[in-house]
Amino acid sequence: MIRKGEYTIYNGKEYRFIESDSVEAIELISNDKKDMENGFTYYKKNIYTKIVGVSEVKEFYSIHPYAVYKGEVFPASEERNTGKVLLATTNTELAKRMGFERADKYMYSKSVEWDEVEIIEERKPYSLD
Template identity: 30%
Template structure:
């Protein structure tokens, strides 16, 4: 599964991090076994959240997935079954990979996972800054 976004460790377990409209820092997961009675499934969607304080999180990172296709670096936007949705803002990269042009400076398309060498850019973040 494609890992993308903000992540941190809470009580020894990795969770996705988000900030709600009231600037509450929340951890979230769709894995019930990672939760306890303090987590809520507010919308009965199978996504469990809990408001936490920044000092309760450690090893927080921002994860951005990228891919290499035929020697060209592209953004990985999402995955579906055996494909990744990839994008680039570079004319030569979009042309070389035969990606559909969707805007003046944007090329976007779906490619087989087998064509992509996936890697992640991981940047440490301070949860106090969120």
């Protein structure tokens, strides 16, 4: 699974979150049904949420996923249909050399198997503003 978005630590466990309408609260997002035992409520298929106070969580950070493929680093995501890793670049020469296909006017992409890449995550502090 490739993680992307904003994350925080709540009760020793990492959760994705979104900012809520209240400045003092955030909404945690879980895919673990067991979290319902800890006050999460069912949202929809395999998604559970809980609103908590900002003071109840530790650190906020953004995760941006990248994949190392044949010695080059690319932004990465997971294809919903195939489950493969989707690589992207706007560098035309690099795309041609690596066998990428044009996805739109300026973007090239390529689907690869998980064992062809090393996934790395860039973490940056996130500020609630």
